[in-house]
Amino acid sequence: MREQIVDAAxxxxxxxxxxxxxxxxxxxxxxxxxxxxxxxxxSKEALALVIMDRYGETRHLDVLRTPKTAPLxxxxxxxxxxxxxxxxxxxxxxxxxxxxxxxAADHIPAIRAGVQAAFGHWAEAIxxxxxxxxxxxxxxSTQDADTLARFLLNAWEGAIVGERxxxxxxxxxxxxxxxxxxxxx
Amino acid sequence: MREQIVDAAxxxxxxxxxxxxxxxxxxxxxxxxxxxxxxxxxSKEALALVIMDRYGETRHLDVLRTPKTAPLxxxxxxxxxxxxxxxxxxxxxxxxxxxxxxxAADHIPAIRAGVQAAFGHWAEAIxxxxxxxxxxxxxxSTQDADTLARFLLNAWEGAIVGERxxxxxxxxxxxxxxxxxxxxx
DNA sequence: ACCTCCAATATGAGCGGTCGTCTCCGTACC
DNA sequence: GGTACGGAGACGACCGCTCATATTGGAGGT
Numbered sequence: 401m402r403e404q405i406v407d408a409a410x411x412x413x414x415x416x417x418x419x420x421x422x423x424x425x426x427x428x429x430x431x432x433x434x435x436x437x438x439x440x441x442x443s444k445e446a447l448a449l450v451i452m453d454r455y456g457e458t459r460h461l462d463v464l465r466t467p468k469t470a471p472l473x474x475x476x477x478x479x480x481x482x483x484x485x486x487x488x489x490x491x492x493x494x495x496x497x498x499x500x501x502x503x504a505a506d507h508i509p510a511i512r513a514g515v516q517a518a519f520g521h522w523a524e525a526i527x528x529x530x531x532x533x534x535x536x537x538x539x540x541s542t543q544d545a546d547t548l549a550r551f552l553l554n555a556w557e558g559a560i561v562g563e564r565x566x567x568x569x570x571x572x573x574x575x576x577x578x579x580x581x582x583x584x585x
Numbered sequence: 586m587r588e589q590i591v592d593a594a595x596x597x598x599x600x601x602x603x604x605x606x607x608x609x610x611x612x613x614x615x616x617x618x619x620x621x622x623x624x625x626x627x628s629k630e631a632l633a634l635v636i637m638d639r640y641g642e643t644r645h646l647d648v649l650r651t652p653k654t655a656p657l658x659x660x661x662x663x664x665x666x667x668x669x670x671x672x673x674x675x676x677x678x679x680x681x682x683x684x685x686x687x688x689a690a691d692h693i694p695a696i697r698a699g700v701q702a703a704f705g706h707w708a709e710a711i712x713x714x715x716x717x718x719x720x721x722x723x724x725x726s727t728q729d730a731d732t733l734a735r736f737l738l739n740a741w742e743g744a745i746v747g748e749r750x751x752x753x754x755x756x757x758x759x760x761x762x763x764x765x766x767x768x769x770x
Numbered sequence: 771a772c773c774t775c776c777a778a779t780a781t782g783a784g785c786g787g788t789c790g791t792c793t794c795c796g797t798a799c800c
Numbered sequence: 801g802g803t804a805c806g807g808a809g810a811c812g813a814c815c816g817c818t819c820a821t822a823t824t825g826g827a828g829g830t
Contacts, residue, residue: 541767557742578768586806
């Protein structure tokens with residue numbers, strides 16, 4: 401039953417964000433009674449932290465570590481997988497980390513810490529890939545890998561924000577064009 | 586009194602976003618009774634549209650049109666002004682457009698349309714500046730100016746998302762470094 | 771094999787509070 | 801006298817959360 405709640409919360413937090421997603425919405429879509437929620441989670445906030453961990457495991461970070469593929473190709477595949485996930489649902493939901501950062505980071509310290517850690521791990525995985533590319537000369541840029549990684553991650557999150565308003569794929573297309581043809585060369 | 590409500594809503598929407606900002610919070614911080622709200626606005630949603638217009642006028646787009654300054658310098662001043670606004674309040678609030686896009690674009694069509702239009706005007710102002718720079722050869726990049734503009738705008742919005750979690754200025758710094766040293770050259 | 775008992779979980783009613791919105795009446799001004 | 805606004809309060813719905821009451825399942829004793 402706990403697993404049903406987590407599965408449903410994963411979907412609903414992803415779709416509606418933190419504030420617009422009530423406990424009742426989660427339990428209803430999980431098919432469990434509302435009263436059962438607090439048998440398994442201390443609070444909605446605590447559930448959100450669990451969901452962030454779970455969500456992090458689906459961010460295709462494994463693609464960045466695929467052996468025998470060129471680093472920049474892996475990076476492209478990484479973002480393509482993320483883009484496909486969002487395009488598949490008609491650009492109708494954002495990134496859980498971005499949602500939580502925008503909605504809750506300012507007034508819920510634990511959520512802010514969770515988002516910060518998630519972005520940190522993600523940026524580090526990208527930076528490691530970029531360092532590989534710099535070492536094998538496939539990336540000529542001498543910009544600091546951590547700075548590049550943070551910039552790319554943020555540019556991606558912003559592309560999601562833009563796509564949620566436009567829903568036409570243009571922001572994602574601009575990201576791939578500029579990131580891989582100009583930033584990463 | 587209408588003006589008081591608009592001023593307060595400008596501040597509160599900016600700080601808390603759409604969902605976490607109630608009508609009572611707005612009227613309280615405006616110092617007007619809650620009952621007066623609907624004498625001046627059809628709904629909270631209608632107020633949000635007014636606020637988006639007002640907010641657009643404070644986005645320092647005028648800086649992009651300052652005469653006798655090099656186009657890329659104007660662009661840098663534009664983003665520096667935006668960054669200063671956010672740094673001044675301890676990175677404790679986002680961009681109204683980004684907030685609304687994340688929180689409300691999916692389920693409130695009028696808000697989505699407003700955000701889309703706002704991002705469109707903003708991107709066009711940046712693109713015009715970039716075209717100027719391409720024509721006077723201060724920008725060597727042959728990438729399409731509209732694509733570049735959309736990418737930069739989204740990268741900026743993403744930097745705000747990252748900064749709201751980290752609050753250390755690193756995302757803004759990465760934006761200025763990569764955008765002006767790598768993307769725009 | 772069977773009963774007893776206890777801890778853990780299931781469950782929905784309901785807590786105090788807030789949500790966006792509306793009603794109603796008093797007042798002010800043309 | 802009519803229209804527009806000021807302002808108190810309350811509407812039904814929902815918020816996150818609690819609690820008293822069922823229901824369950826397995827351990828321990830005989």
